[in-house]
Amino acid sequence: MENGFISPNEIWTPQVIEEIQEKAELGRYRIRGMGRSRRVPSFDDLVVVPAGLTRVPLEGYRERCETRTVLGTRFAQKPIVLDIPVTVAGMSYGALSLSAKKALGIAATTVGTSTTTGDGGMHPDERRASKMLVYQYLPARYGQNPYDMKRADAIEIVVSQGAKPGGGGLLLGHKISAEIAALRDLPEGVDQRSPVRHPDWMGPDDLAIKIEELREITGWQVPIYVKIGASRVYEDVMLAAKAGADVVVVDGMEGGTAASVEIQTEHTGIPTLAAVVEATEALRELGLDDEVQLIISGGIRSGVDAAKALALGATAVSIGTAALLAMGCNDPRYAEDFRSMGTEPYSCHACHTGRCPAGITTQDPLFMERLDVAVASERIANFLYSMALEMQTLARSCGKSNIHHLDETDLRSLTWETSLITGIPLVGQRRNHHAAKTPEKVSSRETLTEGKW
Template sequence: MSKSVYREQNHSYDDSVLHYIGQAAEHGLYEIRGLGAKRRLPNFDDLSFLTASASRYPLEGYREKCETRTVLGTRNAKKPLELDIPITIAGMSFGSLTATAKDALGRAASELGTSTTTGDGGMTQEERRSSKTLVYQCLPSRYGFNPDDLRKADAIELVLGQGAKPGGGGMLLGQKISPRVAKMRTLPEGIDQRSASRHPDWTGSDDLTIKLVELREITDWQVPIYVKVGATRVKHDVKLAVAAGADVIVVDGMQGGTAATQQVFIEHTGIPTLAALRQAVEALEEIDMMGRVQLIISGGIRSGADVAKALAMGADAVSIGQAMLMALGCNSDYYVQDGRRCDAGADYAALGTAPGVCHHCHTGKCPVGVATQTPDLEQRLDPEWGARRVRNYLQTLTMELTTLARACGKSNVHNLEREDLVALTLEAAAMAKVPLAGTEWIPGVSGI
């Protein structure tokens, strides 16, 4: 008589942990990967809108307009950004993405009247040509930083941190350091690039003020200056950035993505976007700068509902990276070449992954031509096809945003407010500081 074997996976040592330990023990190296955190985190799905019924009335979607115009950089800039929608495209570098991908993103952003952002490594001619409104990033690495290009930008974003890797520098592995990337960044071809984790001329908050003044003088005070922080000590960071003179604050939550960094950063640093947004709004309220300094939130924004909830919580706009890549075809099982639909399954399999779960941006072997510098792979992304998909995605987000705003009785998406929201979980109620659904209770704020 055979004995029955008790088989239950140890929660502390499940398959993923055993795989991690095995890889660490065998190779003595940490894992590097792309995209964002994969763990389940409280997010905008944990909030719901209290739309209109008897106590208030909704607006008719086909007869009553809902305004989406968004202005950023009103504090100091002579020429604030005027966008048609409050949805912007986040900084993603040429190097991590192809020049074709950057071109496609710029085309789509221009058609919808919004902005795109350069990312590390400088500005490409394709991106400046296709982007009507372009934000130029100044990062700790200073790779590709060019004052002449800076003057061509419509806004500047001084990056102090990123949600996927706050406190850490960027990575671009050697397989993506092509001759053009190497020339733009003044690097040797084929050698791994690891960016600095802080600006070389910044050792404290006073230096931030000096740096912002330098950037304003280079651009004759014409364009807005953003300061971007990874979501960690959000209240302190926002207040310091405002004190230094920032026009716009960008806060990137831990759901934000990256082309390549250590997995230990992606999964174990920072705070969720939901909590970061609430803290950033509180910081601006405490120093009486709401409305004077605009707030952009990023990190895991995926849908029009996410955008609407972010605005209701106090953001002026959102910035989207990973989802834009998905719209371009990232993690798709096919690509389009010469008008034909081509299967990409075998190329994913060669990477040891599959469509829908690929996070191998760092390898440079992107099966759909989005995150590569290999010419034959880059050709798999048609810029017109990609731009059309991103444009459709942005249009859908905007329609969803205005649909929800009208349902709440708002004629302007910026009139959405925290009072329109309830939380579906205790964690979300505590992080967002909105009532638990069906109650007036906010954990840590209201009485028991």
């Protein structure tokens, strides 16, 4: 039989055809978990340039390289002091099983960092497991109460998240168990679609009053973070800092989610690489880069990504998806279960279905039993340690005795595109190295407008 009608089509690919046919069946947009899947400019497009004759490296396995990180030094009486500059991002009890939340808390405590609640309030077990717990203040206000707020070590006002900036939370009915429904004051089994805006403030002027409210409730003790999904990063970071935030969290478009409208995940927002550059520039422009700390999140996969983010101006990074993968998400042990859902290990992004075979993004008791909290927390802690070691390794190789001393001069761009985005010189373009400014003065906007690249 002739196969003259079988030929690749760059427009109507199998994926496009599948998507159209699925939407024709569903009558709505597609929903899925995890996060963006297509390639965008990333930290992979930067390389670290270690010491040689121009600088002296530190002994890789011996010499001290400080990782201590302090967040919330601007107004809070009790800033957060972390042993490593990697925190665990907000993920709700509801999106995640209680065992998963406990494992994250124990792991964060083990390595001396913080974890964060999510769009479902603070569970007592999570509080007990977490020495440093950041309490998210979200538009939906599920389970919110003054006691949990006062028990928190920091408050994070969530404006939006990187996986779906401009979109609200989503938790499908399969995961709204009786307990989750009670905690959130929702009907059991309902498809929860959270509001996108806070109910009682709108813009930056109101945000300043809102921040004051939270400070008054907590007696000016704990730091107030403002989390923003990366969109108009430069302007948003400026407004958040001017409104009085101690810490600004910027979540790039690679950020994960347990459920999102697929097109929002794939087609909205700004890549984390660009977000850190814009955010740093905004704080420097305001002269607040020494007062307001910057946390970058969204697709951070390793100590390498983290080190590059710090070199570009972040004080710390936050991980979500990577922590779930460390605890067993996509574990090939459950290959048969993945296949029964129409997916495969290493490819699953069906967090929204509530059928997570690894017991992480589910409320099904049968699956939840599979997650051993002790094992999972040890794996997450190991991963966090490995990230810290990777960061130290890179910092030492650059001759830095503190990972916070990494800066733009320790990086080079592999692509012209990345050089334009970050202002970091392109490899091989030695003439441009002379134009590189000191970190305090580097500004991608400035360099672009001056035409030095």
